[in-house]
Amino acid sequence: MTDTTTLSVEDLTGIVTGIFRTAGLSELQAERVAAVIVAGERDGCKSHGIYRIDGLLRTIDAGKVAPMAVPELSDDGSSVIRVDANGAFSPAAFHIGAPVLVERTRQQGIAALVINSCTHFSALWPEIEALTDRGLAAMAMCPSYATVAPTGGTRPLLGTNPIAFGWPRPDQPPYVFDIATSIAARGEIELHRRAGTDLPEGWALDRDGQPTTNPDRALEGAMLPFGAHKGSAIATMIELLAGVMIGDLTSPEALDFLGTTSLLPHHGELIIAFCPDRFAAGRRGDPLARAEVLFDAILGQGARLPSQRRFATREISRRRGIQLSAAEMESLRQAHRT
Amino acid sequence: MTDTTTLSVEDLTGIVTGIFRTAGLSELQAERVAAVIVAGERDGCKSHGIYRIDGLLRTIDAGKVAPMAVPELSDDGSSVIRVDANGAFSPAAFHIGAPVLVERTRQQGIAALVINSCTHFSALWPEIEALTDRGLAAMAMCPSYATVAPTGGTRPLLGTNPIAFGWPRPDQPPYVFDIATSIAARGEIELHRRAGTDLPEGWALDRDGQPTTNPDRALEGAMLPFGAHKGSAIATMIELLAGVMIGDLTSPEALDFLGTTSLLPHHGELIIAFCPDRFAAGRRGDPLARAEVLFDAILGQGARLPSQRRFATREISRRRGIQLSAAEMESLRQAHRT
Numbered sequence: 001m002t003d004t005t006t007l008s009v010e011d012l013t014g015i016v017t018g019i020f021r022t023a024g025l026s027e028l029q030a031e032r033v034a035a036v037i038v039a040g041e042r043d044g045c046k047s048h049g050i051y052r053i054d055g056l057l058r059t060i061d062a063g064k065v066a067p068m069a070v071p072e073l074s075d076d077g078s079s080v081i082r083v084d085a086n087g088a089f090s091p092a093a094f095h096i097g098a099p100v101l102v103e104r105t106r107q108q109g110i111a112a113l114v115i116n117s118c119t120h121f122s123a124l125w126p127e128i129e130a131l132t133d134r135g136l137a138a139m140a141m142c143p144s145y146a147t148v149a150p151t152g153g154t155r156p157l158l159g160t161n162p163i164a165f166g167w168p169r170p171d172q173p174p175y176v177f178d179i180a181t182s183i184a185a186r187g188e189i190e191l192h193r194r195a196g197t198d199l200p201e202g203w204a205l206d207r208d209g210q211p212t213t214n215p216d217r218a219l220e221g222a223m224l225p226f227g228a229h230k231g232s233a234i235a236t237m238i239e240l241l242a243g244v245m246i247g248d249l250t251s252p253e254a255l256d257f258l259g260t261t262s263l264l265p266h267h268g269e270l271i272i273a274f275c276p277d278r279f280a281a282g283r284r285g286d287p288l289a290r291a292e293v294l295f296d297a298i299l300g301q302g303a304r305l306p307s308q309r310r311f312a313t314r315e316i317s318r319r320r321g322i323q324l325s326a327a328e329m330e331s332l333r334q335a336h337r338t
Numbered sequence: 339m340t341d342t343t344t345l346s347v348e349d350l351t352g353i354v355t356g357i358f359r360t361a362g363l364s365e366l367q368a369e370r371v372a373a374v375i376v377a378g379e380r381d382g383c384k385s386h387g388i389y390r391i392d393g394l395l396r397t398i399d400a401g402k403v404a405p406m407a408v409p410e411l412s413d414d415g416s417s418v419i420r421v422d423a424n425g426a427f428s429p430a431a432f433h434i435g436a437p438v439l440v441e442r443t444r445q446q447g448i449a450a451l452v453i454n455s456c457t458h459f460s461a462l463w464p465e466i467e468a469l470t471d472r473g474l475a476a477m478a479m480c481p482s483y484a485t486v487a488p489t490g491g492t493r494p495l496l497g498t499n500p501i502a503f504g505w506p507r508p509d510q511p512p513y514v515f516d517i518a519t520s521i522a523a524r525g526e527i528e529l530h531r532r533a534g535t536d537l538p539e540g541w542a543l544d545r546d547g548q549p550t551t552n553p554d555r556a557l558e559g560a561m562l563p564f565g566a567h568k569g570s571a572i573a574t575m576i577e578l579l580a581g582v583m584i585g586d587l588t589s590p591e592a593l594d595f596l597g598t599t600s601l602l603p604h605h606g607e608l609i610i611a612f613c614p615d616r617f618a619a620g621r622r623g624d625p626l627a628r629a630e631v632l633f634d635a636i637l638g639q640g641a642r643l644p645s646q647r648r649f650a651t652r653e654i655s656r657r658r659g660i661q662l663s664a665a666e667m668e669s670l671r672q673a674h675r676t
């Protein structure tokens with residue numbers, strides 16, 4: 001263990017915040033970006049942890065994100081609250097909009113938060129959990145880049161379009177899932193390429209729109225949606241609701257805008273929040289208690305709840321700190337450029 | 339063609355309404371039920387057409403649905419509108435609630451309609467299309483019966499829990515999907531049983547929770563969700579939002595309530611409506627026009643839009659009438675009991 005360093009969540013947050021302050025982000029932007037990256041690292045989501053820092057810095061260097069922009073809240077008193085990120089990363093925009101979303105959801109039963117003109121780099125679960133922590137259920141979705149062919153199609157058009165959902169649980173972590181609507185992540189195809197192994201059937205098409213298990217051909221071609229036509233339909237819904245409807249970029253438009261998938265996508269995000277007590281209206285007892293009966297039945301037959309492993313890692317990180325390898329510590333030092 | 343009868347949509351509606359009036363339904367209940375059944379037959383959805391009449395009559399005969407109940411609207415001015423079906427079929431409740439949902443969605447940008455204590459027998463697309471016809475986007479979902487095991491589990495717990503979504507298209511049928519979150523419908527397993535053919539891998543578990551391709555063992559066991567853990571998570575979300583949250587029955591509770599899957603489930607339904615103009619707020623132009631760019635790109639690479647076949651059949655039915663076989667006509671005569 002001599003080559004690992006143990007950092008508290010707070011210490012790592014300080015280091016990552018410093019990296020983004022040095023990279024030119026405002027204090028608000030840097031703090032919110034760091035909170036999301038550290039949450040990923042803390043929960044053992046390596047692909048959404050400090051590994052992401054490099055991509056964020058590259059996107060800043062390319063001038064594709066506004067490092068100092070101040071998010072702008074628009075609230076007309078309706079059930080749709082908007083925050084224009086003004087070209088910055090999404091977490092600060094969410095941070096500004098979330099309290100208004102929570103208040104409006106409690107008033108109205110259901111409300112939506114639209115984030116426009118942001119660069120979104122994180123998983124959706126940090127935002128979902130900020131809402132379940134306030135006793136709300138929530139759904140979030142966003143387009144990404146055109147890398148996925150619709151079922152029956154031949155070329156990249158849809159994004160990997162994630163959709164996430166959360167339900168609050170008293171005295172324990174929430175029920176949360178956060179899934180891509182592509183059958184696999186682009187990173188998983190890349191891992192097969194490096195390992196020289198074939199892809200499972202049904203993951204991808206080549207440049208000519210033919211099924212392929214060759215990772216190189218898949219990367220030149222298109223990924224496929226999860227669950228065949230059903231996943232394709234859900235991915236299309238996400239383009240419509242969280243791209244077109246909110247007046248922001250769809251996945252093909254986001255790719256046109258940046259011209260590459262190697263930088264982080266610029267687009268928007270849609271979050272819908274529900275107040276369980278308002279919806280239940282006293283019928284059949286406390287909805288949170290009733291949900292526990294369902295969770296017990298799932299666990300009671302040996303199935304898992306999504307995010308269980310992540311919450312277990314979080315607990316360990318909180319108790320014992322976050323362990324980083326020498327290479328990871330070095331990457332943090334290199335990221336802290338002057 | 340001597341053994342087929344051609345009926346106009348209006349004529350078939352009259353016949354089916356008469357069947358349910360004779361079976362004891364109120365005029366409102368009979369009209370709304372008939373409209374949904376005829377829509378299925380008109381669109382070539384045989385499994386949701388006049389084939390369904392028998393199941394409805396059996397559920398009425400078993401005393402599991404209230405034939406004369408008057409749906410009760412509750413509107414506290416918030417973004418959640420409720421209709422208590424008071425134990426009747428769902429279409430009349432939706433009919434009462436939809437105009438208020440449309441008005442509230444235009445005011446608030448997003449709103450929800452909760453239908454409680456209904457017997458739901460139809461696809462969700464008729465309700466979705468009633469909202470897209472008014473220029474709104476909409477999502478609908480409901481639990482059903484515990485017949486599906488969660489991924490990693492061994493026993494039936496979740497329902498086939500459908501989720502549907504629609505987006506309005508000017509001067510043509512909407513973008514609509516309506517999918518079960520089980521990998522296959524129970525009826526498809528039944529068809530394999532009758533044909534004596536094996537099920538595809540991954541459809542079902544036997545009574546001991548082991549994978550099976552034997553239709554008999556599958557019917558004694560559990561179906562599986564579509565898209566593995568992702569579909570399982572979505573089906574669980576539907577139990578939470580459209581069962582627990584709205585103060586109505588989950589799929590295991592619905593099965594306990596009736597004690598059989600051979601009658602139609604009693605439960606609730608959740609419909610969420612979105613006003614695209616309110617969400618877009620003038621950003622990036624007309625959202626309906628921008629959506630057409632996406633649809634053109636899907637169709638342009640040879641993929642289909644969901645429901646395309648159904649809309650084509652609808653057009654034929656409208657022009658040439660609905661053709662019914664001698665056996666189907668006889669089933670209508672027998673259903674018209676005195």
